[in-house]
Amino acid sequence: MPLNGLKIGCLGAGAMAEALLSGLIKSGFPPDYLYASDIHQQRLAFLQKKLGINPEQSNQGLVKAVNIVVLAVKPQIVGQVLEETGEFFCSGQTLISVAAAVPVKYIEKFLKEPVGVVRVMPNTPCLVGAGASALCAGTYAGEEDLRRARAIFSAVGRVAEVNEELMDAVTGLSGSGPAYMFMILDALTDAGLRAGLSREVAFLLSAQTMLGAAKMALESGEHPARLKNLVTTPAGTAIEGIFALEEGGLRRTLMKAVSEATRRSSEISARLK
């Protein structure tokens, strides 16, 4: 584990914090070096029992105790929490924010020292170790801050780096993407049912097909169009299906979904600039 000797604390101990803490432990990070704070003490007691991490009674205590703080409260709480803790951050610490649509500059306004801030947009499959996260560096974030952030999010999936102006696009694609995939999965399951399969069998085959296709594309590094061509024979079944998808405007619809979600994300972040 490349973060040996560093203490990591989640400020806000909800779903995302639990996914990150569990992922770090599964990848070999010692729970003794993991901390969390939350307004719900029973939530901290639950995570202490389940994962063996250290509960911190206060957000300020957490900031003072660790080298890396993962800010994991809801976006609308970020200002309030940084108002309370901002003055306790020191240079040398890394502040990683996963708060959707909250710009780096907004976070930095609350800090007294030049702290390395890294903004990350993860997605819900982090909960099962298959997340897609994109990160960008703040004004004072150096290579060490980025290395720390990469190591944490690699424990729960795959990581890409982008400039901050592309974070809305990330939100529209991979941040919102699980919702699109679940809709496609539900529709494929219904389609299997319509073709005569039981719901259980249709779901299993549809979900495993989505997973398998993504795994093949990632592991082979092949262009998806080439992989599609491998399944498509002259006058065969797949090309008939593809023809129907083209007729329904699948590509156009997906492109529109991502650009609408991107536009909405930039509207939300503009309020915090």
Ligand SMILES: NC(=O)c1ccc[n+]([C@@H]2O[C@H](COP(=O)([O-])OP(=O)(O)OC[C@H]3O[C@@H](n4cnc5c(N)ncnc54)[C@H](OP(=O)(O)O)[C@@H]3O)[C@@H](O)[C@H]2O)c1
């Ligand atoms: N979940 C995801 O897959 C996902 C994906 C991308 C980005 N994110 C980002 O991750 C962040 C956390 O999301 P989440 O889904 O983990 O949210 P969550 O489950 O609501 O977790 C946040 C936790 O922080 C607690 N909290 C509220 N005010 C606090 C305070 N002043 N001090 C300390 N703790 C406080 C919350 O309590 P209450 O419930 O009582 O408010 C809750 O237990 C959000 O900013 C979100 O945009 C999440």
